Amino acid sequence: MDQTVIFFLAAVILVGALILTLICSNKKGRKYLNVEYYRAKCLEIEHQLKRDEFSSYHLSIINADKLLDKALTDRGFSGKTMGERMKNASKTFSDQNGIWSAHKLRNKIAHESDVYVTYDQARSALANFRKALKDVGAI
Numbered sequence: 001m002d003q004t005v006i007f008f009l010a011a012v013i014l015v016g017a018l019i020l021t022l023i024c025s026n027k028k029g030r031k032y033l034n035v036e037y038y039r040a041k042c043l044e045i046e047h048q049l050k051r052d053e054f055s056s057y058h059l060s061i062i063n064a065d066k067l068l069d070k071a072l073t074d075r076g077f078s079g080k081t082m083g084e085r086m087k088n089a090s091k092t093f094s095d096q097n098g099i100w101s102a103h104k105l106r107n108k109i110a111h112e113s114d115v116y117v118t119y120d121q122a123r124s125a126l127a128n129f130r131k132a133l134k135d136v137g138a139i
Contacts, residue, residue, distance in 0.1 A: 038138035053096035064129035
C-alpha cells in the first residue's frame with residue numbers, strides 16, 4: 001500500500017473515533033454531579049431523622065426522595081415524573097427493589113393520611129436512597 005492510502009485510512013479512523021467520542025459524551029445520563037452538594041444534603045437529611053420525633057420519619061423520607069429525583073434530573077434521565085426517571089435509570093441501580101420500596105413508601109406518606117412509619121422503616125428507606133444516590137454518582 002502506498003502512503004496516501006494509509007494516511008487516508010488513518011484519517012477516517014481518527015475522525016470516526018472523534019465522532020463516537022462526541023456522541024457518547026453527549027448521551028443522556030452521562031452528566032457529572034456536584035458530589036459535595038449531594039453529600040452534604042444527604043447527611044443533612046440523615047441527621048433530620050430523630051428516633052423520638054415521629055414527624056421526622058416522614059420528613060426525612062420525603063426529602064431523600066426529592067434529593068434522588070434532583071440527582072436523576074441533573075444526570076439527564078428523562079421522564080415527566082420521578083417514577084419515569086427511575087425506570088429510565090433502572091439499570092443504574094444496584095438494588096432496584098430497595099429503591100422502589102423506598103419511593104413507594106414516600107408515595108404513601110404523600111398521598112395517604114394515616115400512614116404509620118417506624119423508625120426502622122425510615123432508616124431502611126434512607127439507606128436505600130443513599131445507595132441509589134451512590135449508584136447515580138451523586139455521592
